[in-house]
Amino acid sequence: MPGVVATLGFFDGVHVGHRHLISQVKAEAGRLGLPSAVITFPVHPRKVLQADYQPKLLCGYEEKLEQLATTEVDYCISLPFTTELSRLTAREFITDVLTERIGVHTFLVGYDHRFGHNREEGVDAYLSYGNSVGMNVIQATELRVEGENVSSSRIRRLLMSGEILQANRLLSYNYTLSGKIVEGYQVGRTIGFPTANVKAWEKYKVVPLLGVYAVRVHFRGETHGGMLYIGTRPTLQNGTEISVEVNIFDFNEDLYNESLTVEFIDFIRGDEKFGSIRQLVEQIHRDKENVIERLKNG
Ligand SMILES: Cc1cc2nc3c(=O)[nH]c(=O)nc-3n(C[C@H](O)[C@H](O)[C@H](O)COP(=O)(O)O)c2cc1C
Numbered sequence: 001m002p003g004v005v006a007t008l009g010f011f012d013g014v015h016v017g018h019r020h021l022i023s024q025v026k027a028e029a030g031r032l033g034l035p036s037a038v039i040t041f042p043v044h045p046r047k048v049l050q051a052d053y054q055p056k057l058l059c060g061y062e063e064k065l066e067q068l069a070t071t072e073v074d075y076c077i078s079l080p081f082t083t084e085l086s087r088l089t090a091r092e093f094i095t096d097v098l099t100e101r102i103g104v105h106t107f108l109v110g111y112d113h114r115f116g117h118n119r120e121e122g123v124d125a126y127l128s129y130g131n132s133v134g135m136n137v138i139q140a141t142e143l144r145v146e147g148e149n150v151s152s153s154r155i156r157r158l159l160m161s162g163e164i165l166q167a168n169r170l171l172s173y174n175y176t177l178s179g180k181i182v183e184g185y186q187v188g189r190t191i192g193f194p195t196a197n198v199k200a201w202e203k204y205k206v207v208p209l210l211g212v213y214a215v216r217v218h219f220r221g222e223t224h225g226g227m228l229y230i231g232t233r234p235t236l237q238n239g240t241e242i243s244v245e246v247n248i249f250d251f252n253e254d255l256y257n258e259s260l261t262v263e264f265i266d267f268i269r270g271d272e273k274f275g276s277i278r279q280l281v282e283q284i285h286r287d288k289e290n291v292i293e294r295l296k297n298g
């Protein structure tokens with residue numbers, strides 16, 4: 001049986017570490033003249049085992065598939081994680097799922113990846129189980145960036161502390177939030193900065209640190225520069241929920257109910273409470289200058 005060269009994982013964010021692993025899958029597939037594949041789970045495995053567990057994520061499933069497509073891996077195989085699957089030992093997973101169900105010829109294991117019931121065993125066991133059914137198992141190498149390891153949780157922390165440049169670098173693309181434009185408090189237009197309030201489609205995506213960001217805004221097939229505010233509007237004191245709102249440059253039309261994507265370019269400043277609306281507006285003018293300057297430099 002010819003089969004595929006594959007790897008397995010949740011791949012949240014499809015960051016440079018994931019891409020390094022997938023490039024090893026593709027290289028091995030090229031050497032063997034076989035197709036390459038990524039096997040991934042549509043829902044986080046821990047969520048399946050523990051219904052109330054919902055981690056903040058770097059991407060939803062659709063976006064993950066789009067990012068995986070950019071790696072040019074030949075196939076993306078969706079493997080629903082179930083309680084039955086969670087009970088399989090590593091040996092059963094290798095023989096029943098990888099070999100028989102999916103037809104894996106060569107399997108690359110991420111440098112620290114563990115699977116099988118309670119993740120009890122390690123790569124030596126996988127090698128020997130693979131061997132017994134004629135499946136090659138290769139341990140992939142780790143990618144370190146400036147001496148540090150790359151992980152989805154590290155990128156989540158970077159976003160939550162406003163370190164956008166660093167997060168984008170480890171993702172290999174600019175972090176985004178997408179959603180539908182909903183009505184806000186109708187205050188924006190009265191201060192000269194209307195803002196489109198974004199209700200995220202993917203409610204589990206990480207929302208970066210509260211504050212102001214330089215962004216590119218994508219909607220109606222167009223791209224505009226813009227400044228994004230994430231915060232509780234402490235100056236206006238009109239509620240405590242967090243709004244995600246963007247003032248789009250060179251634009252003046254109704255956007256309600258349309259969808260939009262903001263691409264984070266850089267962090268400008270934190271959320272602040274100003275003594276008056278006049279001071280807030282003065283600051284937003286300065287923010288605009290800073291954002292325009294920032295967007296000029298790429
Ligand atoms: C670039 C930008 C920065 C902002 N910074 C702050 C801020 O630091 N503190 C604050 O209370 N409100 C800030 N605002 C939010 C305004 O209060 C906001 O535009 C207002 O809530 C209008 O909301 P609306 O769209 O719901 O009418 C900022 C808005 C923009 C566009």
Ligand SMILES: Nc1ncnc2c1ncn2[C@@H]1O[C@H](COP(=O)(O)OP(=O)(O)O)[C@@H](O)[C@H]1O
Pocket residue numbers: 181182183184185186187188189190193194195196197246247248249250251252253254255256
């Ligand atoms: N340059 C712009 N940036 C963002 N939204 C704009 C812009 N021009 C017009 N709009 C429209 O105005 C609305 C925002 O006005 P605003 O007074 O802030 O109301 P709301 O509180 O409902 O967000 C947006 O949802 C959009 O439909």
